Amino acid sequence: MPEAIGLVLLLPFLGFLINALFGNRLSKAASAWVACGAVGLAFVAAVVMALTPNWPNGAALTYDWTLSGSWKISFGLLADPLSAWMCLIITGVGFLIHVYSIGYMSHEPDFRRYFAYLNLFVTAMLLLVTSDNFVGLLIGWANVGLASFLLIGFYTERPSAVAAARKAIVINTIGDVGLILGIFTIITNTGSLTYREALTSGNIASGDWRNWAALFLFIACAAKSAQIPLQTWLPDAMEGPTPVSALIHAATMVTAGVYLVVRAHTIFGASEWAAWFIPIIGALTAFYAATCALAQTDLKRVLAYSTISQLGYMFMAAGVGAYEASMFHLLTHAFFKALLFLSAGLVIHALAGEQDMRNMGGLRREGATRFAAISFIIGALAISGIPIFSGFFSKEAILGSFPLLGGDYVLNASQQAAGVPVWFLALIGWVGVVTAFITAFYMFRAYFLTFEGKTRFEGHPHANPQSMTVPVGVLAVLTTVGGFLAFEGGWNTLETWFAPIKDEVAQNGPNVWRSIETNRFDVVGLVIGVGAGVAGIALAYIIYMARPVRVKSTATALATMADSPKPVLVENPKMYAAKATQSRRAAEIGYIDRERSNPGPGVNAFLRSGLNTFLLYGWGFDLLYNLLIVWPGKGTASLVAHWFDRGVEQAVDSGLGGSTAGASKAARRTETGFVRNYALGILLGAVAILIYVAVIGLQR
Amino acid sequence: MTSITFTLIVSAIIFALGTMGVLLRRNPLVQFMSIELMLNAVNLAFISFSGTLGTSEGQIFVLMVLTVAAAEAVVGLAIIVALFRRRRRIDVDDIHAMEG
Amino acid sequence: MEQVILVILGVLAVASAVGVVFMPNAVYSAMMLLLNLVSLATLFLLLHAQFMFAAQLLIYAGAILVLFLFVVTLLNPEGENVFKDSKQLQKAGAFTGGIILGIILVGSLIYAFTGGPQFDFAAAQPSPAQPYAYGSVEAFGMGLFTQFLLPFELTALVLLVALIGAVVLGKRR
Numbered sequence: 001m002p003e004a005i006g007l008v009l010l011l012p013f014l015g016f017l018i019n020a021l022f023g024n025r026l027s028k029a030a031s032a033w034v035a036c037g038a039v040g041l042a043f044v045a046a047v048v049m050a051l052t053p054n055w056p057n058g059a060a061l062t063y064d065w066t067l068s069g070s071w072k073i074s075f076g077l078l079a080d081p082l083s084a085w086m087c088l089i090i091t092g093v094g095f096l097i098h099v100y101s102i103g104y105m106s107h108e109p110d111f112r113r114y115f116a117y118l119n120l121f122v123t124a125m126l127l128l129v130t131s132d133n134f135v136g137l138l139i140g141w142a143n144v145g146l147a148s149f150l151l152i153g154f155y156t157e158r159p160s161a162v163a164a165a166r167k168a169i170v171i172n173t174i175g176d177v178g179l180i181l182g183i184f185t186i187i188t189n190t191g192s193l194t195y196r197e198a199l200t201s202g203n204i205a206s207g208d209w210r211n212w213a214a215l216f217l218f219i220a221c222a223a224k225s226a227q228i229p230l231q232t233w234l235p236d237a238m239e240g241p242t243p244v245s246a247l248i249h250a251a252t253m254v255t256a257g258v259y260l261v262v263r264a265h266t267i268f269g270a271s272e273w274a275a276w277f278i279p280i281i282g283a284l285t286a287f288y289a290a291t292c293a294l295a296q297t298d299l300k301r302v303l304a305y306s307t308i309s310q311l312g313y314m315f316m317a318a319g320v321g322a323y324e325a326s327m328f329h330l331l332t333h334a335f336f337k338a339l340l341f342l343s344a345g346l347v348i349h350a351l352a353g354e355q356d357m358r359n360m361g362g363l364r365r366e367g368a369t370r371f372a373a374i375s376f377i378i379g380a381l382a383i384s385g386i387p388i389f390s391g392f393f394s395k396e397a398i399l400g401s402f403p404l405l406g407g408d409y410v411l412n413a414s415q416q417a418a419g420v421p422v423w424f425l426a427l428i429g430w431v432g433v434v435t436a437f438i439t440a441f442y443m444f445r446a447y448f449l450t451f452e453g454k455t456r457f458e459g460h461p462h463a464n465p466q467s468m469t470v471p472v473g474v475l476a477v478l479t480t481v482g483g484f485l486a487f488e489g490g491w492n493t494l495e496t497w498f499a500p501i502k503d504e505v506a507q508n509g510p511n512v513w514r515s516i517e518t519n520r521f522d523v524v525g526l527v528i529g530v531g532a533g534v535a536g537i538a539l540a541y542i543i544y545m546a547r548p549v550r551v552k553s554t555a556t557a558l559a560t561m562a563d564s565p566k567p568v569l570v571e572n573p574k575m576y577a578a579k580a581t582q583s584r585r586a587a588e589i590g591y592i593d594r595e596r597s598n599p600g601p602g603v604n605a606f607l608r609s610g611l612n613t614f615l616l617y618g619w620g621f622d623l624l625y626n627l628l629i630v631w632p633g634k635g636t637a638s639l640v641a642h643w644f645d646r647g648v649e650q651a652v653d654s655g656l657g658g659s660t661a662g663a664s665k666a667a668r669r670t671e672t673g674f675v676r677n678y679a680l681g682i683l684l685g686a687v688a689i690l691i692y693v694a695v696i697g698l699q700r
Numbered sequence: 701m702t703s704i705t706f707t708l709i710v711s712a713i714i715f716a717l718g719t720m721g722v723l724l725r726r727n728p729l730v731q732f733m734s735i736e737l738m739l740n741a742v743n744l745a746f747i748s749f750s751g752t753l754g755t756s757e758g759q760i761f762v763l764m765v766l767t768v769a770a771a772e773a774v775v776g777l778a779i780i781v782a783l784f785r786r787r788r789r790i791d792v793d794d795i796h797a798m799e800g
Numbered sequence: 801m802e803q804v805i806l807v808i809l810g811v812l813a814v815a816s817a818v819g820v821v822f823m824p825n826a827v828y829s830a831m832m833l834l835l836n837l838v839s840l841a842t843l844f845l846l847l848h849a850q851f852m853f854a855a856q857l858l859i860y861a862g863a864i865l866v867l868f869l870f871v872v873t874l875l876n877p878e879g880e881n882v883f884k885d886s887k888q889l890q891k892a893g894a895f896t897g898g899i900i901l902g903i904i905l906v907g908s909l910i911y912a913f914t915g916g917p918q919f920d921f922a923a924a925q926p927s928p929a930q931p932y933a934y935g936s937v938e939a940f941g942m943g944l945f946t947q948f949l950l951p952f953e954l955t956a957l958v959l960l961v962a963l964i965g966a967v968v969l970g971k972r973r
Contacts, residue, residue, distance in 0.1 A: 673796030676890055680723050683897045690904050697908070703806055705913045707843060709906050710810040714817045714836070716902030721821035723894030724882040729826050729872055733833045736864070737817050740840050743856075751847040754934050756943040759852050760952075763944070766859050767955040771962030773864050777871045778969035784875050785972075793887075 001052060002079035006061050007045040008087050009077065009126050011038045016119035023112030035115035036098040039122055043091035050084035062132075078132035078195065081497050085327060086129035086259055089334045090252050094122050096471035097247040100342055103468035104243050104349055114154060114241070121147035125252050129259060133194040134183045137260070141179055141220065144253045145172035151248060152240040164236035171233040175223025182216030185209055186267070199266045200504065214271035217264060218278065225257030225311045227285045232621050234308055235292075238300040242348055245300060246341030250307045251334040258311065258330055261318040269321060269512030272418035278319030279424075283431040286312030288619060290438040294445070295615035298355050299344050302446045305618075306383065307337055309435060313398055316432060320425060321412045321512040322401035324494045328486060328516070329394035335482045336382035336391055339375055339475040346372035346468060347450060350461035357446060362455035368463045373451040375476045380447050382479045384440035384533035390483030392530070395436060397516045399529045400488045402429025412512045433532050440536025448544035486516050707748040715741035726791050728780050732773065739769050806846055813839040824879040826872045830865065837861045848935040 015038025019031055026034070062076035098118060105114050124147055128140025146169070153165030187193050189209040190201035204210065221227065226234035237249045248254070261268050261278070268274045289308035296302045310333050317326040348355055350368050364373040382391035403409035403426045411420065486492040495502075495515050502513045614620065714737055721734025743762045750758025784790050816839065819832030841856040885891045933939065944952055 673799030675792050680893045687901050708909050712905035713814050716898050717817040717821050720898030727877050730829050733820050747844050747847050747849045756939045760943050760948050771958050774962045774966045778966040782969050790877050
């Protein structure tokens with residue numbers, strides 16, 4: 001029943017309205033029920049919709065928005081395999097995270113605001129994926145950015161959270177501008193903005209515009225999905241509550257870029273540039289973020305960089321036309337990354353806000369966090385690509401799309417047109433393999449630091465409520481079994497699922513779709529892929545468990561850090577430790593004051609410091625952007641404020657203002673207040689017009 | 701000279717006189733009378749054209765003008781009476797609260 | 801004969817209009833207005849607008865002018881001489897403006913009816929013969945209650961509003 005798509009979109013919106021408008025009058029329980037119920041029912045509706053997607057008959061619900069004669073703007077919702085796929089992920093994982101939030105946010109005074117934002121996000125994200133045209137996509141695109149902004153800056157009293165939110169929305173706005181430019185390019189060259197007409201237009205067959213459209217759209221994708229060079233906002237976005245990080249910054253919103261590439265794949269597939277730059281950026285980002293994750297000490301930031309890295313994987317796959325593999329990895333990533341974040345959330349919740357892995361350790365032995373340890377290790381195994389876990393299947397599907405060992409690899413139409421050589425794709429694939437190795441390493445480094453080894457935290461972890469553990473359990477099951485949808489060379493349910501979309505491409509445009517089915521079963525490839533993961537885990541075990549390196553707790557580490565970037569870092573670490581035990585909220589504030597309110601080391605410290613700092617601060621991208629954009633911008637602004645504004649102000653004050661005052665003083669004299677004077681004015685005006693008319697008449 | 705020419709000229713002259721009356725007199729009552737003059741001049745023009753064209757639309761317009769004139773006189777005179785009640789004097793030049 | 805009466809009435813109307821404007825006493829002005837209205841009404845009759853003749857006499861001369869006279873006698877305003885107005889600029893402007901307006905209107909009328917291409921009034925007559933004689937009450941009524949029914953009904957509303965307005969303004973507070 002494709003019409004259920006309307007309910008999918010409407011229910012979370014109603015939840016948002018209720019929580020936003022009447023939140024103050026609702027009890028916490030009622031607010032949570034409304035929010036979770038809305039998303040849960042939306043999931044049911046999405047399942048109903050997904051049972052019978054009616055592609056290629058087009059929009060399931062179309063509403064004529066503006067009518068003017070024969071010209072009209074329609075707004076429609078599209079029920080097709082792709083949107084159904086995304087709807088299921090968003091509402092399904094979203095529902096679990098909503099439920100989880102009840103427990104995680106229970107101490108929060110702004111409980112209702114939180115749920116209102118969360119429902120707003122779900123609404124916007126669903127609009128993004130269900131719209132049948134680019135304008136609806138843009139509205140959803142901008143609104144998920146807004147919801148993300150609101151939720152990153154949820155702790156409004158924390159300066160670093162506000163700064164992170166600002167950073168996120170600024171970078172996302174760059175992406176929005178790219179999307180708008182892309183939409184302009186598309187409507188100019190195809191004459192339509194609905195997917196059905198624009199993406200199957202005959203103009204796609206040729207023209208330079210396809211390259212530009214793909215480039216502009218990819219700017220949007222890069223900003224939303226945190227790809228190089230617009231990736232710097234996502235690690236900072238961890239300022240938001242952990243469920244938000246799980247839902248928005250891991251499972252759903254950041255995958256919007258992948259969705260767009262797959263949705264607009266006729267344009268991306270037809271572009272010769274895209275055949276080059278999407279795999280390059282994807283692989284580069286995957287590798288970059290994985291290396292950065294190596295050095296992070298904050299558990300959530302490890303996961304954030306890991307998310308960036310996995311998104312890079314998805315783009316790598318989408319860049320070579322392996323859209324099925326890309327969407328497959330999107331699904332499994334939603335499962336295991338949400339699982340990892342929520343497990344991290346269990347730990348953070350149990351430790352009253354502590355996020356620094358240096359202050360954890362040995363948590364597996366604690367009763368309160370043993371469950372978190374199990375779920376975390378399931379997620380870590382999945383992301384490392386260990387067989388039977390879901391990540392294995394999708395990661396193999398992606399790596400299998402690349403000719404790791406050369407061989408008889410069939411280039412698709414756009415790669416042939418762009419002249420992409422096989423060795424280039426092999427290189428990209430090997431970057432993916434190396435990344436898989438690093439991924440397994442840093443993920444188990446995080447696991448060992450957090451859950452094994454010596455206990456480094458103070459106090460006693462307290463138990464998590466069931467509303468938090470049950471969703472984690474469900475996600476753990478999904479992470480374990482969610483991958484049996486497709487296996488290269490074996491079976492492929494995804495192909496049947498996405499067949500209507502694939503056929504649409506085959507009819508209208510270059511065939512760039514690379515089904516998982518086309519990847520042959522390759523023992524060597526399998527060994528390489530799994531071997532990378534196993535090797536990473538083994539190395540992590542050797543370094544952190546077998547011969548454990550000495551990990552200091554933050555207090556000691558900070559006190560002894562030789563090249564501490566900012567004096568604030570060594571300022572009374574005991575104070576923060578004391579704060580950490582006070583309350584979770586205060587601890588988060590304290591933690592943030594300590595670490596994130598400084599954007600990184602200065603240039604000198606950065607140059608003097610070693611590889612660790614280089615990786616810790618994300619290869620210095622923040623510093624680079626500060627040097628190139630932020631500081632020059634601020635300097636120019638203050639210069640303008642000091643010199644230009646003041647001068648103009650004076651000129652305006654004495655010149656414009658003075659003359660205006662003088663003129664109005666003179667003009668005031670004409671206002672005598674006598675009615676007869678005004679009437680005379682009317683008469684004189686009428687006479688003047690009459691004279692003019694008479695003169696014109698005489699001249700004719 | 702046909703009759704329409706003559707009546708239109710009469711109408712034009714009365715209209716001009718009416719405007720002068722509005723502008724010259726300080727007594728609002730006489731200003732109103734002058735406005736009635738102008739309205740009547742227009743009525744005369746309407747009737748002249750209506751008669752020449754042989755259709756009754758002009759006359760119907762005159763009826764509308766009559767109605768509006770009556771309404772205007774009623775409200776205007778009520779305002780004047782209210783003013784008189786407050787100031788004991790009626791002179792439009794006494795009222796210049798709008799002076800800039 | 802008709803032409804003579806027409807001219808006499810026209811001159812009477814103009815002369816009485818002059819009287820309205822320049823008579824110092826408001827009562828005289830009102831009487832002059834009465835003369836003007838009556839002569840205009842008679843002009844209407846000469847122009848075959850019988851119904852409007854009656855309406856003009858009844859509504860203007862009968863109702864509106866009586867109202868004017870009533871207010872004038874009630875308020876008893878002092879006389880004024882327009883030529884001794886203290887506002888020289890206003891006086892000069894009003895005289896010149898009014899005279900120029902008259903000259904332009906009259907001049908353009910004369911020009912329109914004597915020089916240049918003439919408008920053919922006979923050809924402008926509506927082609928289907930009117931069922932009722934022009935100026936008759938039937939013809940007038942047909943127009944008023946068919947084509948102009950809505951405006952006619954709206955005039956009733958205007959009158960009602962004026963009535964309420966007068967009551968509100970006249971109320972003592």
